[in-house]
Amino acid sequence: MTITEKPVDxxxxxxxxxxxxxxxxxxxxxxxxxxxADQTGKKVAWITSxxxxxxxxxxxxxxxxxxxxxxxxxxxxxxxxxxxxxxAMGYSGDLCTYALADIxxxxxxxxxxxxxxxxxxxxxxxxxxxxVLKWYEVQARYYNAPLFILDTPFCHTEFSEEARQYVRRQLxxxxxxxxxxxxxxxxxxxxxxxxxxxxxxxxxxxxxLDTAINKPAPMSAFDAFFHLALIVTLRGTKTAIDYYTxxxxxxxxxxxxxxxxxxxxxxxxxxxxxxVWYRTRWLSDKFASHSACLVADTYTSAWCxxxxxxxxxxxxxxxxxGYSRIYLNIGTxxxxxxxxxxxxxxxxxxxVMHSNRSCKPYSLGQYDIQxxxxxxxxLPTLIIEAxxxxxxxxxxxxVETRIDAFMEVLKA
Amino acid sequence: MASGIRNPISGMExxxxxxxxxxxxxxxxxxxxxxxxxxxxxxxxxxxxGYNSRNAGEKVFGGLLAELCISRDAVDRIVATGYGRNSVxxxxxxxxxxxxxxxxxxxxxxxxxxxxxxxxxxxKAIALNSAGRVRDFAMNDKCAAGTGRFLEVMARAxxxxxxxxxxxxxxxxxxxxxxxxxxVFAESEVISLIAKGxxxxxxIAGIHESVGARVVAMASRVGIQEPVMMTGGVARNVGVxxxxxxxxxxxxxxxxxxxxxxxxxxxxxxxxxx
Numbered sequence: 162m163t164i165t166e167k168p169v170d171x172x173x174x175x176x177x178x179x180x181x182x183x184x185x186x187x188x189x190x191x192x193x194x195x196x197x198a199d200q201t202g203k204k205v206a207w208i209t210s211x212x213x214x215x216x217x218x219x220x221x222x223x224x225x226x227x228x229x230x231x232x233x234x235x236x237x238x239x240x241x242x243x244x245x246x247x248x249a250m251g252y253s254g255d256l257c258t259y260a261l262a263d264i265x266x267x268x269x270x271x272x273x274x275x276x277x278x279x280x281x282x283x284x285x286x287x288x289x290x291x292x293v294l295k296w297y298e299v300q301a302r303y304y305n306a307p308l309f310i311l312d313t314p315f316c317h318t319e320f321s322e323e324a325r326q327y328v329r330r331q332l333x334x335x336x337x338x339x340x341x342x343x344x345x346x347x348x349x350x351x352x353x354x355x356x357x358x359x360x361x362x363x364x365x366x367x368x369x370l371d372t373a374i375n376k377p378a379p380m381s382a383f384d385a386f387f388h389l390a391l392i393v394t395l396r397g398t399k400t401a402i403d404y405y406t407x408x409x410x411x412x413x414x415x416x417x418x419x420x421x422x423x424x425x426x427x428x429x430x431x432x433x434x435x436x437v438w439y440r441t442r443w444l445s446d447k448f449a450s451h452s453a454c455l456v457a458d459t460y461t462s463a464w465c466x467x468x469x470x471x472x473x474x475x476x477x478x479x480x481x482x483g484y485s486r487i488y489l490n491i492g493t494x495x496x497x498x499x500x501x502x503x504x505x506x507x508x509x510x511x512x513v514m515h516s517n518r519s520c521k522p523y524s525l526g527q528y529d530i531q532x533x534x535x536x537x538x539x540l541p542t543l544i545i546e547a548x549x550x551x552x553x554x555x556x557x558x559x560v561e562t563r564i565d566a567f568m569e570v571l572k573a
Numbered sequence: 574m575a576s577g578i579r580n581p582i583s584g585m586e587x588x589x590x591x592x593x594x595x596x597x598x599x600x601x602x603x604x605x606x607x608x609x610x611x612x613x614x615x616x617x618x619x620x621x622x623g624y625n626s627r628n629a630g631e632k633v634f635g636g637l638l639a640e641l642c643i644s645r646d647a648v649d650r651i652v653a654t655g656y657g658r659n660s661v662x663x664x665x666x667x668x669x670x671x672x673x674x675x676x677x678x679x680x681x682x683x684x685x686x687x688x689x690x691x692x693x694x695x696x697k698a699i700a701l702n703s704a705g706r707v708r709d710f711a712m713n714d715k716c717a718a719g720t721g722r723f724l725e726v727m728a729r730a731x732x733x734x735x736x737x738x739x740x741x742x743x744x745x746x747x748x749x750x751x752x753x754x755x756x757v758f759a760e761s762e763v764i765s766l767i768a769k770g771x772x773x774x775x776x777i778a779g780i781h782e783s784v785g786a787r788v789v790a791m792a793s794r795v796g797i798q799e800p801v802m803m804t805g806g807v808a809r810n811v812g813v814x815x816x817x818x819x820x821x822x823x824x825x826x827x828x829x830x831x832x833x834x835x836x837x838x839x840x841x842x843x844x845x846x847x
Contacts, residue, residue, distance in 0.1 A: 214696070230828065282764035377652065516714075535709070541709070542709075546714040546715055554715065556715055558656050559695075559712070559714075559715065560696075562656065562669050562670070562671070562712070563712060565667075565668075565669045566669040566670075566672060566707070566710060569669060569672045569707065570672075570706070570707045570708075570709075570710075573672075573706045573707065
């Protein structure tokens with residue numbers, strides 16, 4: 162009897178990003194720390210993805226992101242089921258599916274990691290959307306935990322002095338909120354240090370994303386969707402800096418060795434909006450089958466997009482502007498400018514936009530951005546209708562036909 | 574049936590060996606096949622798709638060859654299109670219906686700049702450039718309201734033969750208002766209109782206007798540049814064509830080969846791409 166071993170696909174092995182393993186370890190430890198916080202005496206704060214996390218890190222509070230958890234729920238294909246649970250609780254199916262899944266998950270301790278740890282406090286910043294206000298109020302009531310809301314005015318084009326003062330004063334209230342709930346004085350010097358680490362982490366993340374300027378790109382947006390987790394959850398820590406330093410080195414090595422994310426990269430595309438978490442593999446394979454690589458995206462770059470407004474030497478004061486002028490809190494014209502900038506920077510052949518049923522602030526204005534891109538760059542654009550975690554909003558044959566037709570246009 | 578129509582894009586030169594290519598369009602309702610020989614349409618066949626799209630592709634292909642007394646060996650290349658394109662495993666290549674409808678329309682009239690294709694479960698607007706290439710396209714999203722299946726459901730509710738829908742709606746004096754976007758809800762809207770004593774012709778005209786409004790809104794995203802050609806099975810419904818014209822303010826040419834236009838495009842592409 163002979164034992165036949167499955168041959169190792171060396172080509173595929175070569176393309177695998179080695180840092181993935183490390184990343185998984187870090188995220189596992191992070192969630193273990195968060196879920197055992199009640200035993201270690203640490204406090205846990207739930208915070209929105211665009212919220213100012215640095216003061217939490219400075220106070221040694223573990224930040225937990227329901228949106229990152231939402232992404233995990235989506236990737237584990239558990240979104241639709243949890244959304245149905247929330248609908249059964251009486252929440253409208255038209256709401257954001259991150260909110261629905263999170264609210265439902267709290268009641269059943271479900272999802273891929275058996276639910277998030279109970280929050281000692283919640284921090285909600287409405288720079289990403291309006292839904293978070295009601296979502297966090299619901300959860301604050303459910304857990305009977307204090308909620309801090311940071312209101313960032315919408316910045317159509319400019320950031321006024323009044324807006325700066327308005328947000329800056331709230332930051333003082335935020336620090337006071339943390340002092341009350343942690344039972345100790347806030348250490349401003351420590352915040353300055355955390356701010357420095359945060360900005361260094363963001364610069365490194367930007368540098369990682371920028372390696373995709375190379376042709377062929379050593380990583381794709383699908384890789385960025387995965388490696389994003391640390392700049393969201395551990396921004397302001399040395400862990401994030403060390404990891405992204407390593408990842409950047411790996412990317413540089415790949416560039417030097419000509420190792421590309423997609424074999425025989427011929428077409429370079431820009432992705433807009435959140436990933437379709439339950440279909441990232443399918444979409445990645447679909448585009449790769451056309452020798453197309455999504456080399457950049459507007460989503461993962463949002464966690465370093467407002468660096469230009471931040472000041473390392475005056476971190477606390479600059480947070481007001483930095484956290485207000487993020488991608489989802491600016492006017493459509495400004496968003497279009499950023500999209501055009503990325504089109505030029507990454508030298509792409511086309512734009513793929515995910516019209517995300519859940520995310521209104523991200524999806525509103527996409528048709529205008531599409532028109533602006535067509536007028537100013539003459540590039541083909543594609544809009545895919547889906548939802549970030551609810552597979553009920555995804556029709557495979559519809560999406561497949563759109564992608565195939567879009568690629569036929571690009572190839573013609 | 575199409576003798577005299579030459580293929581303006583096949584790029585064939587005089588003296589080149591005659592190419593015999595097949596286009597197979599497996600749609601959600603019907604499967605179509607055509608034979609193109611040396612840039613001329615030799616024949617076509619349409620059958621119902623049924624539940625098995627692979628079988629439908631095989632059946633319409635085999636049936637057409639038998640009718641035209643062509644042996645399989647004589648076929649140079651096959652291109653499959655339509656929602657079942659990937660299940661036609663004996664095809665040399667699969668190409669989307671968007672590219673195929675554009676190619677088919679351009680073959681019939683190179684001046685065409687916009688194609689509106691309404692099939693069984695898809696409606697599409699395709700913008701063409703002067704070379705007959707797809708410049709941009711828009712498709713209906715997750716909902717199939719305003720497509721062939723929608724009209725089928727309405728015909729059943731009204732107990733009117735779908736083929737008579739077009740003519741009946743032209744007799745309307747005051748089209749009813751059908752506001753629901755959902756096929757199932759629109760059906761109950763139709764049933765309540767019947768209960769209120771609204772005439773069939775006005776209800777049908779209202780259904781066509783709702784299709785027209787939906788498709789024109791979608792097509793406007795790519796810009797409805799004239800001349801406009803309508804393709805797909807629904808193009809045979811004159812009521813929908815009139816409603817589209819009324820809503821868009823543009824005149825619409827109906828392809829003589831509306832239902833098999835996608836298959837024609839596929840066969841032409843098969844002749845070009847070797």
